[in-house]
């Protein structure tokens with residue numbers, strides 16, 4: 570049985586995940602807000618969130634024989650790891666997560682795994698607004714993820730965060746020969762906002778609506794988010810880290826001058842970052 574308060578929490582978890590949050594952050598936020606779990610306590614773990622994100626019961630199905638009885642006398646049960654067939658009974662009970670949303674979450678999980686493998690990032694989602702670009706800044710030269718370093722750490726006036734190719738500064742010059750390729754942390758957010766506004770201003774409503782016809786559930790979900798933003802006609806003036814989580818796939822550092830923003834609607838926006846110098850706050 571799924572009670573209404575649980576249904577609300579489950580929905581929130583699915584949508585938070587699709588909006589770019591990771592299981593660690595989702596668990597932290599639920600704990601902070603004191604949202605009760607299945608036993609009434611607010612003890613959320615990332616592993617609980619991960620299990621919930623793949624539980625088929627929320628889309629109305631039931632998987633039979635997830636466990637089986639080994640000993641009928643002691644009633645000992647074991648997890649079925651292929652010893653016995655499993656049966657999926659669809660539409661067994663009312664769903665609280667739409668089938669497409671559930672599928673979108675599974676695709677999003679695969680996307681994150683593939684991204685991390687491709688770029689050599691440790692992970693794709695980091696907890697906290699200061700870390701939204703982590704794992705997503707990619708070297709245009711070697712394809713490795715950039716890492717953020719602090720320069721002049723001992724001098725408060727000169728101290729700044731700078732992004733550098735991990736292949737070059739961690740593993741050595743041989744792995745990536747790119748030079749003068751670093752990105753000032755303060756350049757990223759304004760360039761991202763300009764790129765996103767450019768995309769929304771271009772009035773892609775027709776393009777996005779047509780793309781939905783061919784889209785898988787994940788792209789479809791994302792296209793809806795772009796459409797919702799575009800239709801609201803609000804110019805996004807302030808940088809919000811949440812927008813990076815929701816809309817950015819990666820930002821590729823092409824050269825000293827060019828940042829290439831890949832958005833989750835599959836568009837790419839090239840930004841000349843030298844012209845943003847005057848806008849850094």
Ligand SMILES: [Zn+2]
Pocket residue numbers: 708709710711712713734735736737745746747
């Ligand atoms: Zn590189």
